Amino acid sequence: MGFLYEGLNASSFFALIAFIAAFLFLNEITRRSKIVSIIMFCVLPLVLVVGIFFGPLGSPTGRTWFGWVKVVSALIGVYGFMLIRFTKLGEKKFAAYFPAAILSINIAEAVYRELQVFATYKTLTVDAGGITVMGGTWNILNAIAGILTILTLTGFVGIRVSKDKSRDMIWPDMTWMYVIGYTLWNYAYVYNCISTRSLYAGFGILIAAVIAEYAFKRGAWLQHRAQILSLYAMFSLSVDFQTASYFKVLPTYTEGGLMTLSAVSFVFNVGVFAYMLYTMYKKKVNPVTQEIYVHTTSYKKTLTANSL
Structure with a gap:
């Protein structure tokens, strides 16, 4: 990762x-229990x-509007998903529109931030939250990729609840292509706009x-994503964890690194x-009113894994 980061050594790698592992564990125990959730x-x-x-908690992220918006929007998503999973709301057809919305x-917020960074920060600058940012063409490329991740949200009418004890929210039409495309886009976004914490708020x-x-x-990727993002957002607002030496891994802030990530994100999402x-x-299908990837192996595996 030397092309993208500096300061990555054995201790920071294990950190x-x-x-x-910590966020995977927290996600799993909350996913499996309504009470813990x-x-x-x-x-x-x-x-x-x-x-x-009123107390000893807090970090620089908590001094920015975007940090609080991210926590609130992530938690709203989790609350909506919990209602779908654990109440009769999940049986209503209109409920399927909420996860897509x-x-x-959430993506639109990030696209706005990309454009804001492009328009505001022409050189390396430390913003109000203590994050070093630099605007450039990469912001435009990744903003377009973000818009594509909204346009490629297909088959949300097929969202349903798994038939097992954990009652997970399953989106079968959200296949591996979308998951990888979103992951590449969001990582590039975090590297572009929340660079100081991008190894953790992004990659991790x-x-x-x-x-x-x-x-x-x-099949529960969006649920996993919302829960892990919410847990991280709460953690990062409460604790300035990167003051610890083993978390001091910072971006190289090179134009090459910024452009490479955004270009990969752009090309994949165009695909x-x-x-x-x-x-x-x-297939003569409508992505808004129908599931369009029912013919794929990914879709079929998701149904089988959730007894659907």
Whole structure:
């Protein structure tokens, strides 16, 4: 990772592994228990807010509007998914529109930030939250990729609840292509706009969600993503963890690194969009009113894994 980061050594590498493992563990225990979910996502945020405003908790991220917006939007997603999973709301057809809407809003927030960085920071600058940013063509490329990740949200009408004890929210039409495309886009976004924490707020929690999807519960990637993002957002607002020496891994801030990540994100998501259009034409399907990837191995494996 020398092309993208400096300061990565043996201790920081193992700290990153422990970081990913911790969020995987927290995601799993909350996913498997409604009671633990309520404690982690309803009670804990109130405790942390009190600690930030009146106690010893807090970090530079908490001094920016975007940090708070990210926490609130991620938690709203988790609350909506919990209602779908654990109440009769999940049986209503209109409920399927919520996951697509909240994810789209979340992506749109990031696209706005990309454009803001492009327009505001022409040279390396430390913003109000202590994050070093530099605007450039890469922001435009990745903003377009972000818009494509909204346009390629297909088959949300097929969202359903798994028929097992954990009652996970399953989105079968969200196949590996979308998961990888989103992961590349979001990592490039975090590297571009939240660079100081990008190894953790980007790579770490994104990889945790991918591992959760393919190693623990298939088809629930959006649920994994929302829970892990919420847990991380609360943690990063409450603790300035990068003051610890083994978390001081910083970007190289080179134009080559910035452009490479955004270009890869852009090209891959153009490919996902093109495949969606091809599938729509070949199968004569509507991505808004139908699931369009029912013919794929990924879709079939998801149904089988969740007894659907």
